[in-house]
Amino acid sequence: MEFTSRMGTLPRIPDDLTIPQFLLDSHHPKRPVNTHRNPWLIDETTGRRIGLEEIRARTYAVANALSGMFKIREDDVVCIFSPNHVDYPTALWGIHRLGAIATCANPAYTASELQYQLELSNACLVFTHSLNLSIALEAARTCNIPSERVILLDSPQSAEFKQYLNVDNLVREGLSQEPNFTERRLKPGEAKTKLALLSFSSGTTGRPKAVAIAHYGLISNLLQMSVAGKVTEDYTTWEDRRYRPGDAIYAVLPFYHIYGAVVILHFYLFCGYSLVVCTRFNFTQMLKSIETYRINHLCLVPPMIVLLCKNPEVKNHDLSSVRFVMSGAAPLSSELTEQLIKVLPNASIAQAYGMTESSTTITFPRMDMKICTLGSSGMFLPGVTAKVIKEDGSLAGLEEQGELFVKAPSVALGYYKNLEATAETFNNGWLRTGDEVIISKEHEVFIVDRKKEIFKVRGYQVAPAELEGHLLNHPDVADTCVVPIPDDYSGEVPLAFVTLTAGAQARVKQNPAEANRIKAELIKFVADSKVHYKRLAGGVEFIDVIPKNPSGKLLRRFLRDKAKELKQSEAAVKAKL
Known part of the structure; x- marks a missing residue:
């Protein structure tokens, strides 16, 4: 049998907009109206607050400077190799304004690992952070990318960094120039194939592969989560609503990772949240920031939840502002969930499931439960069709184990320049997840094992x-x-x-x-x-x-x-x- 979502109906998905056009320039009926005037981004370290108009201006300026100074054009690939920073989205959306493609790299990479990503994606320019500059320069040099095309996201004052361009330089240059690019409006349907991201994933086997994600795929996932999360519905009192414009989330998960990129950076901004941007994860500092900024939502991975449950420092901080914790990227055990309930007794706790190849979430937490069913990854998002294939090749029913295959509007186009790997994972519209699941009688999804080698x-x-x-x-x-x-x-x-x-x-x-x-x-x-x-x-x-x-x-x-x-x-x- 095939399974479909019980979390609502998929809304209209615009197929002629890029990601920044959708997020910065338009409104969708499934997007809540934010009347709270809260900043979009807050720098955890300095407290700097950045609103929509400043983000929009900086994004335009970066695009204008990239076009004027470096002739970045449509379908060029630009790499962002940096930890989280308040100008990370400025660079990302500036790239997209030009019709170019972004490939975001893990800031913990060695030079050889970054070189592999730069070569496979054919990147022609690199945004980086002063913390990563030496590795970025080494990898760029190996890939014949000139050092003047390595640009800092941050603006360090040390003399050793003065010779390198930074985003602030680009913003000043871009705002001082006459417009030298014309942002293109996509043709109807074009967003479904227009590449936005080359996000690296190991897929089911082998070395990391570049997942080709279209603008439409990411936008689709935002709207799927919006419906599942009832972000525009008055289904309960304001105090008890899970997603409330004006609230704050701690943006600790890395923006280069698909979880941090789609769920935190895009979905939470779509919902009207303030993102308190963390550049370097430090557990004690996270506890301090929860207090300082009155953080309401935490999107975490299980190792961070282990710290919340076991680190004695937790008792020294007021975490009462936390209303919701969502775990992802790896299974959250029942035992750990029960421990977290004791640490944050007032918070809703749940987990979701997704993949880079699906432009993130496939399942989402139920809205009718404060604490998720232990071990459950939630229910299929609107627009998802799923089937579970048993070992003998037959279709599994409820309560039967097998490998999960899904169809969804968010699914990626395939693996960039890798037809063989694409054929293994993407077949006739179905995404082979490589994960063994059981779907309960309540249509909740339980991840029980991995068939894939990674x-x-x-x-x-x-x-x-x-x-x-x-x-x-x-x-x-x-x-x-x-x-x-x-x-x-x-x-x-x-x-x-x-x-x-x-x-x-x-x-x-x-x-x-x-x-x-x-x-x-x-x-x-x-x-x-x-x-x-x-x-x-x-x-x-x-x-x-x-x-x-x-x-x-x-x-x-x-x-x-x-x-x-x-x-x-x-x-x-x-x-x-």
């Missing part, structure tokens, strides 16, 4: 194949398989099973202490080249042979089970000590 560390995707390919470059490694193991804080962390070369085995046999030295070297080998969440926090285990099926495919499930056994044995030994 796993998540603190909500960030890790592709085993990427780490395996890197490890195989080490002279002591003959074969390897990377699997996730459970971790209380991160959810999962990578562990590498390694088969040593004959020479390395001989050294270990001659000197058993060599085994620990090689393990430490392999952990450092990965840490030196990969972003922090891809590091081998689960350790390295030697194995005689990496198990494979007759076709040569790694038997990951076997090694996942073996990894769990090893960790359980280690825990038992520690318990006896």
